[in-house]
Amino acid sequence: MVRRFTSAGAWLVSFSLSLLSAVAAQAQIYPDRPVHVLVGYGAGSGPDIQARVVSQALGAALGQAFVVENRTGANGTLAARFVTQAEPDGYTLLYSSSSISPTPYIYKSLGYNLFTDLKPIATFGQLDGVFMLVDAKSPIKSVPELIAYAKKNRVLYGSPGVGNELHLKAELFNQQAGIKMEHVPYKGASEVMTGLLSGAIQVMFVTPPSVVGLIKEGTVRALAFTGSKPFASFPEVPLMKQYLPKYVEGSWGMFFAPGKTPDALVNKLNGAVHAALLQPEVATIMQRDGYTPDDRNAAETAAFFRQQVEDTAATVKAAGIEAN
DSSP states (O other), X not given: OOOOOOHHHHHHHHHHHHHHHHHHHHHHHOOSSOEEEEESSOTTSHHHHHXXXXXXXXXXXXXXXXXXXXXXXXXXXXXXXXXXXXXXXXXXXXXXXXXXXXXXXXXXXXXXXXXXXXXXXXXXXXXXXXXXXXXXXXXXXXHHHHHXXXXXXXXXXXXXXXXXXXXXXXXXXXXXXXXXXEEEEOSSHHXXXXXXXXXXXXXXXXXXXXXXXXXXXXXXXXXXXXXXXXXXTOTTSOBGGGTSTTOOOOEEEEEEEETTOOHHHHHHHHHHXXXXXXXXXXXXXXXXXXXXXXXXXXXXXXXXXXXXXXXXXXXXXXXXXXXX
16 A cells, blocks of 8 residues: 655655754754853862863864853752753753762752753763772771771761762761761862861762872871772772672763753764763873773663662662652
8 A cells, every 4th residue: 555645744754854954964063152061069079170171172172162160059950950941952061970860869849850851961981989088187097997986976977968979978888887977068079178177077978089189198088999999099098898898889970961952962972072081181080080981872871870860769768868
């Protein structure tokens, strides 16, 4: 049987082909003006450093500036909300750490859907672990000493906000160590560090990028690294799993576009990010900070992100954090 198109059906097919052609053409010339990359964390934080390093390489490769803007607040959700409301044309992007994963379980009303209003592009890479730090002047020299002290004394730890991935990592440590350090939320990682060095708190968990220099200088002491293997720059720092065998906790960073951004643009950006990660200046910083690049395409990145978000639900529940 031969099917015949009606005039309306023929118009629809023609329109669809024209639309696909226009999207393909848009992807070819993209970008033809500066691209804004929003980061929901403060200047000098791990995500900020990563976003700026990759954005500089993207700008050099694609011939347009990728301008990083810090829009802090509400554990990175203010920056994410801004991006979800932007035009889906590839000129407003989000860079976030894995702290974005628990947000649906921590905030009763985000104002956006994490899966439909944001479209994952590519990861900066995966981080095998984070550091547990104390001030270098602290009398506590090891994880066992910290656990013993916390069983008899009040211990305060800081994080960049309620539900932040570093908050969750500390709460998991509490559970596995059988202690109850008290949480002090701050607005950003730099404020947490200030609190640590001033004595306002005694402990913090932190990703390597913003503290490698401080550890080398002896300003802070790393009690443990939470990865599966020693951190390359500091092989002498014990692994947390030596003391708590089930405790292996990593992190990641990821670029996102508004949810309705055409796949052609997202795929182009995915390839550009992967190429940027291979640039010597970027690869050196990734290696220094303990990140391993991956080669997931955009669809695989989206599947990885969904799984990470869904897995975090159990972590939030285990940490005893209720949505507010």
